[in-house]
Amino acid sequence: MTQQGVRWTADQVLALAPDAASRKAGSKLGAAGPWSEAGSSDEGTVWGLCKGSGSKPYQTVVDIADTAGPAYKCSCPSRKFPCKHALGLLLLWAGEDGAVPSGQAPDWAGEWLAGRRKRTEEEKRAAGASPAAADPEAARRRAERRAERITAGAGELEQRLTDLLRTGLASAEQAGYGLWEETAARTVDAQAPGLAARARELGAIRSSGPGWPIRLLEESALLHLLDQAWLRREHLPDDLAATVRSRIGLPASPDGPPLRDHWLVLAQYDTTDPKLTTRRIWLHGTDSGRTSLLLSYGAGGRAPELALPMGLALDAEVSAFPGAGQLRAALGEQFTAPSPTTARPLGVTTAQAAVHYGEALRHDPWLDAVPVTLDRVVPTPDGDSWQLADADADLALPLPSTARSRPGLWRLVALSGGAPVKVFGELGHRGFTPLTAWPEGAGEPVSLC
Structure with a gap:
């Protein structure tokens, strides 16, 4: 349980906000x-x-002790979770100025809390009940039919890539986005959403600025590799075949043994498109040293349900998904609610981070980025760009343009003040995207998302 005497920081509260507007409005309350x-x-x-x-x-009432993350109830008409009133209430509580004294919950808050915890227990009992045995033969036939459709879609995509290389990359600029959107739609029909997403990315590259032909060639090569890996999946090692199925877009369930640890929440951030909001939560096992990724989704403009504020820790089990070098995991049984901690992940040098990224690509060539904690780095300008320079070696990692445009960069610069800091983020082929930072010595983590 979260103890009355243990408070969150304002950054941890604001990390729960579903968007920037809610963060601003909640701060005012x-x-x-x-x-x-x-x-x-x-x-x-x-x-x-x-x-x-x-x-x-x-x-407004907030259940902070819920092991799945804070739960909220407010009589306002907002459809955002948490709403600005819940955020304001938590900020007031986090202030430690006596504005939120200890006491007995009023009836309206107690009734909601009792009803919610009763439903949670019922859901746990229902989840633990043995489901009716599925028809394995029917499941096998469905899987075979889907595999056949994906193979047909992959074959059509291969033909499109062949045509692109035969006519030259310049033809992509003349063809426009519609051609690749049509191809993506066909792969969606083939039940291969992973291929569809990469096909759409190809269509957008021509308008991505100078150097687009090189990027188009690189992404075409990766898409061709994924196509060929699917068509020859029977000859791949089991782990790599599982990675290919995941990249194609086939659903998978966690199959790794549950690992219980005290998990530090390194970062949480959302990415959105018109239909879906994806929340990425990075965890670090303070005992095992393992880094795991939790994914949560919200459809129709709603924020994902799972929320674990950065800087907190929880005693819980996670189970890994199948695949070579797979970091995605599912959150299992939670033994405590998230609570503040002084734990920090171990860091590596910039050189070690680059080696780690290269090794990860051997297991998953389609990997966009790997999680890395850099130790003793200093944010420094590099012409019109920025980089994280190793304080103890003449090496640096560049920050991609997307990271340079975020307010988090200036928070990082202010936190550093020219001194070394510890930074957690994602390292990919375009550079290092910082997500969380800690000052040297003691100090609270700062969200850079």
């Missing part, structure tokens, strides 16, 4: 002014009444 009857319990519940535009204040 983090003062005592609009709140009344605010309180908290040792069991990890925070509640309060927030004055709004109507005659009645909004009833």
Whole structure:
């Protein structure tokens, strides 16, 4: 349980925000002014009444002790989770200025909390019940039919790549985006969403700025490699074949043995498209040293349900998904709610990070990036760009243009002040994207997402 005396930081609270607008609005409500009857319990519940535009204040309650991450309830009409009132209430609670004293939850908060925990227990019992045995023969036939459709789609995509190379890369600029969108639609029909996504990326490269022919050739080669790996999957090692199936877009279930550890939440951030929001949560096992990735999804503009604020730690089990070098895992049984910690991951040099990325590509050639914690690096300008320079060696990793445009870069520069810092992020072929940083010595982590 989250103890009344253990508070989160403002950064950890704001990491829960579904978007920048909610983060800004929630920050404005983090003062005592609009709140009344605010309180908290040792069991990890925070509640309060927030004055709004109507005659009645909004009833807001947060269950911090839920092992799946904070749960929220607010009488406001917002469809965002958490809403700005929940964020403001947590910021008020995190302030440690007595604005949220310990007490007994009011009836409206206690009824919601009791009902929610009852539903959670029922869901756990239902999940533990033995499901009816599926028809293995029917499942095998469905898998075979899908594999046949994917093979047909891969063959058509191979023909499209052959035509591109035969007519020359310049033809891609004349053909436009529509040709690749049509190809992507056909691979979606073939039930190969991974191939479809890469086909769409090919169509967008021609408008990506100077040097696009080189990038188009590189991505075409990777797509060709994935096609050929699927067509010859029976001859691949089991781990690599599992990676290929994952890259194609076939669903998989975690098959690794549950690993119990105290998991430090290194970073959490969302990526969105018109149909889906994907949340990536990086965990670090403080005992095992293992890094794992949790993926959570939200459709229709809704934020994903799983939320684990950066800098907290939880005692839990995770199970790995199949695949060579696979870092994705599923969160299993959680024995404690997330709570603050002073733990930090071990760091490596910039040279060791580059070697690690190269080794990871041997297992998964389609890998975009690997998680890395850099020790003792200094953010420094490099002409119009920025880089993370090793404080103890004449080596540096560049920051990609996407990272340079984020406000997190300036938070990193301010945290460093020219001194070495520890930085966690993702290292790929375009550079290192910083996500979280720690100052030298003691100090709270700073989110750079």
